[in-house]
Amino acid sequence: MEQGMHFSGSRESLAKTAMDHDRAKELKAFDDTKAGVKGLVDAGMVNIPKIFIRPPDELAEELNHCRAHLQVPVIDLSGIENIDMRKEIVNGVRIASEKWGFFQVVNHGIPLTVLDEMIDGVCKFHEQDLEVKKLFYTRDRMKKVRFDSNIDLYHSRAANWRDTLTIAMLISDHIDPDEMPAACRDSTFEYMKNITKLGDTLFELLSEALGLKPDHLKGLECARGRTFVCHYYPACPEPNLTLGA
Secondary structure, three states: OHHHHHHHHHHHHHHHHHHHHHHHHHHHHHHHHOOHHHHHHHOOOOOOOHHHOOOHHHHHHHHHHHOOOOOOOEEEOOOOOOHHHHHHHHHHHHHHHHHOOOOEEEOOOOOHHHHHHHHHHHHHHHHOOHHHHHHHEOOOOOOOEEEEOOOOOOOOOOOOOOEEEEEEEOOOOOOOHHHOOHHHHHHHHHHHHHHHHHHHHHHHHHHHHOOOOOOHHHHOOOOOOEEEEEEEOOOOOOHHHOOOO
């Protein structure tokens, strides 16, 4: 009986090893295309690869989260130059940071045209000719500008149905225009300029919420380093089996 149990356990172990091997091959095959999820859609794929399929219980849990109708705190920055209004905004930031850890910002001063052009630029990058896009495909974290699909592709239980353009400026705040994809170069630099200004404002508010001088966190270089993660979600032929995020 012990021998039988041992044999059965070994057989299950072999089966799992074979499945892991097949999955590893499928992951590498997908990665080697350098085309991302968009490449699968462009190829006319009807059934999504197994590497993207989520367990039913996991999908059900995500759906329950979506139905929770939670409303995160909203911080309205209009009137921030007014002393009394600023105190109210700072208090709102303090409460949101203590109770939630994050918040949504509205009336932040970034023109709608800048936001729309950034989104359009990202779409143009992901929808451009594959041979041009492939030039940016890499899993090298040291690259400031990189295109890939699922940064944790080889480690996650299931891949997400999305492609990503990442602009990482953690080591240096400077990025050469030639490093940026032409499809979204101008819109990205304009967005970065505006979002950096907003970031400085938020660090001032956070400093004040802590009872410190407005420039305290910026003086600690908290404002240095930023990463822009630009996700793209192509239409999925089997959306009930996977997730975009």
